[in-house]
Amino acid sequence: MENRILKIEDFSAGYGNLTILKNINLEISKNKITAIMGPSGCGKTTLIRCINRMHELKKDAFHYGKIYLENENIFNMNPVILRRKVGMVFQKPNPFPHMSIYENVLAGYLINGIKLKKAEKDIIVEETLKKVALWDEVKDKLYLRGTYLSGGQQQRLCIARTLALKPEILLLDEPTSSLDPKSTFEIERLLEKLKENLTIIIVTHNISQASRISDYVAFLYLGELVEFGKSEKVFTSPTNKKTEEYLSGKFG
Amino acid sequence: MKIFKDRIFKFLIIIFTIISILPLFFIFFIILKKGLSVINLNFLLSLPKPPGETGGGILNAIVGTFLLIFIASLISIPLGIFLGIFLYEYKKRKIGEICYIFIDVLQGIPSIVIGIVAYIWIVKKMGHFSAFSGGFALFLILLPIVIKSTKETLDMIPFDLIETSLSLGITYPRTILKVVLPCGMSGMMSGILVGIGRISGETAPLLFTAFGSPFLNLNILKPISSLPHLIFTYTMSPYDDWHRQAWGCALLLIMIILSLNIISKIIVKKWKIEF
Ligand SMILES: Nc1ncnc2c1ncn2[C@@H]1O[C@H](COP(=O)(O)OP(=O)(O)O)[C@@H](O)[C@H]1O
Ligand SMILES: [Mg+2]
Numbered sequence: 001m002e003n004r005i006l007k008i009e010d011f012s013a014g015y016g017n018l019t020i021l022k023n024i025n026l027e028i029s030k031n032k033i034t035a036i037m038g039p040s041g042c043g044k045t046t047l048i049r050c051i052n053r054m055h056e057l058k059k060d061a062f063h064y065g066k067i068y069l070e071n072e073n074i075f076n077m078n079p080v081i082l083r084r085k086v087g088m089v090f091q092k093p094n095p096f097p098h099m100s101i102y103e104n105v106l107a108g109y110l111i112n113g114i115k116l117k118k119a120e121k122d123i124i125v126e127e128t129l130k131k132v133a134l135w136d137e138v139k140d141k142l143y144l145r146g147t148y149l150s151g152g153q154q155q156r157l158c159i160a161r162t163l164a165l166k167p168e169i170l171l172l173d174e175p176t177s178s179l180d181p182k183s184t185f186e187i188e189r190l191l192e193k194l195k196e197n198l199t200i201i202i203v204t205h206n207i208s209q210a211s212r213i214s215d216y217v218a219f220l221y222l223g224e225l226v227e228f229g230k231s232e233k234v235f236t237s238p239t240n241k242k243t244e245e246y247l248s249g250k251f252g
Numbered sequence: 253m254k255i256f257k258d259r260i261f262k263f264l265i266i267i268f269t270i271i272s273i274l275p276l277f278f279i280f281f282i283i284l285k286k287g288l289s290v291i292n293l294n295f296l297l298s299l300p301k302p303p304g305e306t307g308g309g310i311l312n313a314i315v316g317t318f319l320l321i322f323i324a325s326l327i328s329i330p331l332g333i334f335l336g337i338f339l340y341e342y343k344k345r346k347i348g349e350i351c352y353i354f355i356d357v358l359q360g361i362p363s364i365v366i367g368i369v370a371y372i373w374i375v376k377k378m379g380h381f382s383a384f385s386g387g388f389a390l391f392l393i394l395l396p397i398v399i400k401s402t403k404e405t406l407d408m409i410p411f412d413l414i415e416t417s418l419s420l421g422i423t424y425p426r427t428i429l430k431v432v433l434p435c436g437m438s439g440m441m442s443g444i445l446v447g448i449g450r451i452s453g454e455t456a457p458l459l460f461t462a463f464g465s466p467f468l469n470l471n472i473l474k475p476i477s478s479l480p481h482l483i484f485t486y487t488m489s490p491y492d493d494w495h496r497q498a499w500g501c502a503l504l505l506i507m508i509i510l511s512l513n514i515i516s517k518i519i520v521k522k523w524k525i526e527f
Contacts, residue, residue, distance in 0.1 A: 054419055084421030094416050097525040098434045108420040111430040165421060 003030040005199050006051065006169065011065030013043075013050050015058065020046045022223045024065075028169075028216075033191060033200040035214035035231070037207070039251055042220045044203040048171045051201065052086040053079040069168070084108065087162035088171045092178055093154035095146030095161070102142040104157055105129060108165040128164045132156040133190055152183025156190065163194070170194070172202040176209065188213050207247060211235050219243045283503050290500025300466045306493040310501050312468050313482040316383070317508075319470065320462060320478055321452055323387025328394040329444060335395075336402025336440075337428065343407070352403070359396035366392045367457030375461055383469065383476035386462025390451040397450065401443020405436040438523035442516035449512035453505060455480035479505045 006028035014020040020043040028034050036044050049055040050063060053074060067074045074082050095104045105125045109116055116124070125142065129135040134156045138149070146157055155175055162170060172191075176184040191200055191213055204210050210217055210231070217234040219227035219242070227234060227243040238244045245251060294309055301308035339355070342348030370389035375381055409432055417427040433440075458464075463475040464485055479501055486498035 052419065054415065057415065057418065080421050080423055082421075083419055088419040090412070090416065090419075092412070094412060096413070096416070096431060096435075098431075107417075108422065111417065111420070111422045111426055113426065161420065 004028065005030040005070060006201075007066075007068040008051075009066045009068065011050070011063065011067060013046055013055060013061070013063035015062070016060040020223050021050070021063075024225050026218055026225055026228060028199060028201060030199050031195055031197070032215040033195050033202060033213050034216040034218060035210035036201065036203045036218045036220065037205075037210055037246070038220035039246065040205070043223045044220055045173055047220065048088070048173060048201055048203055051169070051171055052083050052088050054083075054088065084165045085167055086169045086171060087165060087167035089155070089158050089162055089173070089175050091174045093151055093158055095149070095154050095157050097145065097147050099146060100143045101138050101146050101149070101157060104146040105160050105164050107161050124164055128160045131163055131190075131194065132160045133186065134160060150183070152179050152186060155179060155183070155187060159187075159190070163198075167198070169199045169201065172200065174203050174205060177205060184209070207249075219246065221246075280506075283499065283506060286496075286499035287501075287503030290496055291503060295497070295500055296504075299468055302466075303489065303494075304491055308497075310479070310482055310497065310504075312466060313477040313479045313501065314504075315468060315470070316462065316465070316476040316478040316481075317452055317505075319383055319472070319476060320387050320390055320458070321448055323384065323472060324390035324394050324451055325444075325448060328391045328398050332395050332398025332444075333402050333440065336399045336406065337433075339399065339403045340406040341428075343403075355396045355399050358392070359400065362456075363389075363393055363454050364456040367459060367461055370457060371460045378473075381461060381463035381475040383462055383472040383474065386458045386476065386478070387472065389457035389461050390454060393454060393457065394447050394451050397447035398444055401447070402436075402440050405439030405443065406432060408439070409435050435525050438519050438525065441523075442520045445512045445516035445519070449509040449516075452512070453480055453509055455484050459484070479508075 004027050008024050008026040008028075011024040012019060012021055024047065036047060038044055046055060051067060051074070055061050055063065056079075069077075069082070069085065074086075095101075096107055099107060099110075102121075102125055103110060105128050106116070106121055108114075109121075109124075126135060126139075129138065134153060137153060138144075138157075141148075146154065149157060159170075159172075159175070176187050179187070188209060191202070194200065202210075202214070214231045217227070217229065217231050218225055219234070219238075219240065221240075221242045227238055227240040234243065235247065238247060296309060296314065297311055298307075298309035299311050335351075335355075339348055339352055342351070367389050370385050370392070374385040374388055378385070413431060413435065414427055417431045418424065422431075458478055458481045462478060462481065464477045464481050465475040466477070469476050483498045483501050483505070486494040486501070489495075
C-alpha cells in the first residue's frame with residue numbers, strides 16, 4: 001500500500017464483557033480521506049476513539065491488539081502526546097464555552113501552558129482559521145465567545161482548534177450530522193483541501209458524503225471489518241453482500 | 253369541567269403563594285418601620301455608649317461581623333473548593349461517597365452544637381473568648397456549604413467537555429484546573445456568597461466563642477462583637493435605647509444578607525456558561 005501512516009493489527013475492543021470490535025485489520029494511507037461506514041451501533045465511534053486512545057477513558061473499556069502510527073505502537077506512547085498527533089473532532093460542535101474564538105483556536109496551547117508570543121499566537125489563529133475558511137467570517141469578532149457562532153461555524157472552529165496543534169491525523173466522528181446542507185458542503189470542501197497535508201479518517205452515516213469525499217472506504221458490520229478498498233471500487237462493485245445491502249439503503 | 257379545574261388550581265396556587273409570602277412582608281415591614289429611623293451615619297460609625305446611656309452606634313459589631321466572616325472564609329473557601337474537587341473526582345468510589353455523607357452530616361449539625369465544639373476545642377484551650385474561636389465556629393458551618401456547592405456545580409459540567417479537552421492532548425489536571433473550574437466558577441461563587449450570607453446571620457455559635465465586646469477590636473485573639481450577637485444582647489437588655497438600636501442592627505443585617513443573595517443571582521445570570 002502506498003505511504004501507510006496507520007496500521008491497525010488484530011485489534012479488538014469493547015466494554016466489560018461486551019466485545020464491540022472484533023479482530024480488525026486495517027491500513028490507512030497518508031494524505032487520503034478514509035471513510036468509516038456501517039449501520040449505527042456497529043462500532044465506528046469505538047474504532048476511531050481507539051486510534052487516539054480516547055476509548056480507554058470510558059468505564060470498563062478494554063482492547064487487544066496493536067495500532068501503529070508510523071511504526072510506533074500507540075499503546076507504548078504517552079497518550080497526551082499521541083492526542084496532539086492524532087486530533088479528533090466530535091459529532092456535536094463543542095467549542096470551549098468559557099473561551100473566545102481566538103482562545104478556542106489556541107486552546108491546545110493555552111490550557112497546556114505552552115508559552116507563545118503574541119505575534120506567534122496571532123499567526124496561528126489567522127492561519128488556522130483561514131485553513132478552515134472561517135477567517136473572513138470571524139476576523140472582526142475574535143473576542144466573542146466561541147459559542148456565539150452558528151453550528152456550522154462552531155464545527156469549523158472545532159476543526160481549527162484541532163488543526164492548530166498540527167496533527168498528522170484528523171479523526172472526525174460524523175462531523176456534519178448536526179449541520180444544515182450548506183455547512184455540510186462547506187466542511188466537505190474543507191476536508192478535501194486539508195488532505196494535502198493531513199490524513200483524514202471520517203465516520204459518516206451519509207453514503208453520498210462518503211462517495212463525494214473519500215479515497216478509501218471501510219465498512220463495519222457488527223464490529224467486524226467486512227469490506228475495505230478504494231471508494232470507486234466499493235461504491236460501484238462491493239464484494240460483501242452486507243455492504244451492498246447497506247449501500248442500496250436496505251438497512252441503516 | 254377542565255377549565256373549571258384549571259381555575260380552581262390557579263386560585264389555590266395564588267392563595268398559597270400569598271400565604272407563604274405574607275410572613276416575609278410582615279417581617280420586612282416591621283423591621284423597616286422600626287429600624288429605618290435608627291440607621292444614620294453616626295449609628296454606623298460610632299461605638300456603643302456604656303449600658304444605660306442613650307446614643308452610640310454599632311461600629312464594633314459591623315467590624316466584628318466582617319472580621320469573623322473574613323476568618324471563616326479565609327480557611328473554608330480554599331479548603332472547601334479543594335475538597336469539593338476531591339469529592340467530584342472520587343464520586344464513583346466508596347471513599348468519595350463516604351466523605352460526602354460526612355459532609356452532609358456536618359452540614360446538618362445544629363449551629364449551637366458547633367459553637368460548643370469550638371468552645372471546647374479552642375476557647376477552653378486558649379483560656380479566653382476570641383474572634384478566632386468565633387471565626388472557627390463559622391468556618392465549620394461554611395465549609396460543608398462550599399464543598400457541596402463546588403461539587404454540585406462541577407457535577408453539572410458535561411463529561412463531553414472533559415473529553416474534548418483531553419482529546420486536544422491536554423493533561424487531566426490542567427483540564428480540571430483550566431476547563432472544568434472556569435466553567436463552574438459562577439455556580440461556585442454564587443454558592444459561596446449564599447453561604448457567607450448564612451454565616452453572617454449566625455448567633456448561637458458566637459455566644460460562647462466570639463462572646464461580644466463593646467470595643468473596636470481587630471485582634472483576632474480577643475473577644476469581638478458581631479451584628480447578630482449585638483441584636484441578641486441588646487434585645488435582652490433592659491434599656492429602651494438598646495432595644496431601638498437592635499432594630500436598626502437587624503435591618504442592616506438583613507440588607508447585607510439580601511444583597512449577598514442578589515449579587516449571587518446576578519453572578520449566575522451574567523457569567524452563566526451555556527453548554
Ligand atoms: N460506554 C459504553 N459502555 C458500554 N457499551 C457501550 C458504551 N459506548 C458504546 N457502547 C456500545 O457499543 C456499541 C458500538 O457503539 P459505537 O461505537 O458508538 O457505534 P457507532 O458509532 O457505530 O454507532 C453500541 O452497541 C453501544 O451500545
Ligand atoms: Mg457513533
